[in-house]
Amino acid sequence: MSDKPEKFIDENGLRLDGRQINEIRQMKIKIGVLSRADGSCYLEWGNNKILVAVYGPRELHPRRLQKADSALIRYRYNMAAFSVEDRIRPGPSRRSIEISKVSREAFEPVIMTHLYPGAVIDVFAEVLQADAGTRTAAINAASIALADAGIPMKSLVSACAVGKVDGQLVLDLNKAEDNYGQADLPVAMTQDGEITLLQMDGNLTPEEFKRALEMCKEGCRQIMEMQKEALRNKFADDHLPIEVPDEIVETLDVAATLEDVVEENEGDEVEVDDSSEETVEEDPELESEVEVETGDADEYAAEEPEEADADDDILEVEEESVDLIDGEAGDEDEGVANEGSETREQ
Numbered sequence: 001m002s003d004k005p006e007k008f009i010d011e012n013g014l015r016l017d018g019r020q021i022n023e024i025r026q027m028k029i030k031i032g033v034l035s036r037a038d039g040s041c042y043l044e045w046g047n048n049k050i051l052v053a054v055y056g057p058r059e060l061h062p063r064r065l066q067k068a069d070s071a072l073i074r075y076r077y078n079m080a081a082f083s084v085e086d087r088i089r090p091g092p093s094r095r096s097i098e099i100s101k102v103s104r105e106a107f108e109p110v111i112m113t114h115l116y117p118g119a120v121i122d123v124f125a126e127v128l129q130a131d132a133g134t135r136t137a138a139i140n141a142a143s144i145a146l147a148d149a150g151i152p153m154k155s156l157v158s159a160c161a162v163g164k165v166d167g168q169l170v171l172d173l174n175k176a177e178d179n180y181g182q183a184d185l186p187v188a189m190t191q192d193g194e195i196t197l198l199q200m201d202g203n204l205t206p207e208e209f210k211r212a213l214e215m216c217k218e219g220c221r222q223i224m225e226m227q228k229e230a231l232r233n234k235f236a237d238d239h240l241p242i243e244v245p246d247e248i249v250e251t252l253d254v255a256a257t258l259e260d261v262v263e264e265n266e267g268d269e270v271e272v273d274d275s276s277e278e279t280v281e282e283d284p285e286l287e288s289e290v291e292v293e294t295g296d297a298d299e300y301a302a303e304e305p306e307e308a309d310a311d312d313d314i315l316e317v318e319e320e321s322v323d324l325i326d327g328e329a330g331d332e333d334e335g336v337a338n339e340g341s342e343t344r345e346q
């Protein structure tokens with residue numbers, strides 16, 4: 001392990017890695033990196049490298065572990081043996097079991113587990129390279145992988161930590177700040193700022209704690225923007241090559257051809273009309289036909305008041321149906337109101 005630095009923040013207010021005290025590390029996100037998982041995400045955050053795979057919802061075996069009214073969430077946080085300076089002993093440790101538990105709890109309020117009774121949703125978070133903040137990095141990646149798997153969630157979850165070095169609060173600790181700092185406060189929250197994970201190591205005054213939470217909130221807001229952006233890009237890409245069925249392409253072609261013909265002939269239309277009028281004048285038989293038609297038209301014209309009546313009838317009927325619709329709507333409203341009051345009474 002590297003030695004404790006003399007100072008964490010220099011005279012310009014910059015940290016050892018050149019960041020401002022309220023600046024998070026660079027984040028890179030790749031979605032859908034594993035073909036066998038239902039959802040996956042590879043995330044780099046500073047020098048952290050995390051891979052998350054999500055499987056499910058799928059039937060839980062053994063069946064005795066199934067929950068009758070909801071899905072079970074399982075979350076496994078694991079550090080690869082090669083992810084840190086000193087080799088990590090493979091298999092679960094006290095630390096990894098604790099992180100797995102609190103991370104699962106960070107998702108329980110947002111995942112709509114009631115939609116999948118008897119099922120399980122498995123989240124595997126593998127730390128490939130660790131450099132402080134791996135639990136928060138894994139939560140950020142898991143959130144995206146869950147969304148990639150299409151798991152219904154009320155919100156994404158974003159996480160980051162605030163710590164204290166040289167008596168100052170700093171956002172998103174690097175390794176030296178994490179190992180030698182005076183405090184470490186990892187927090188996960190939803191889009192609405194609902195906290196789903198909060199742990200604390202070290203000491204903070206109540207005032208510092210309040211400020212630290214505000215800093216976490218701002219950090220999580222920035223991270224959520226990146227998560228959303230990554231998801232938007234992923235799904236925009238997925239839908240780019242739209243396959244249009246042949247029959248629709250043909251219809252489109254026909255429509256385009258017809259449009260072209262109409263456009264091309266637009267100027268000629270008048271001429272065509274003129275010629276047909278001439279024909280009518282020149283052909284007495286046709287003329288009589290036209291007369292008959294005109295006669296019919298006159299008859300219709302004579303019946304105009306009746307038509308108007310008929311229109312009125314239609315209008316009346318329409319008014320009635322409007323009334324009916326209003327009435328029904330009123331009833332519906334009442335129904336909703338009743339339902340609401342019943343719910344309240346309960």
Ligand code: UDP
Pocket residue numbers: 084085086088095130131132133134135136175178184
């Ligand atoms: N670490 C390590 N060996 C371990 C556990 C942790 O080298 O067995 C390092 C690793 O870089 C980790 C950092 O210490 O990111 C901080 O660990 P912590 O337990 O605070 O969890 P994290 O901040 O990673 O969520």
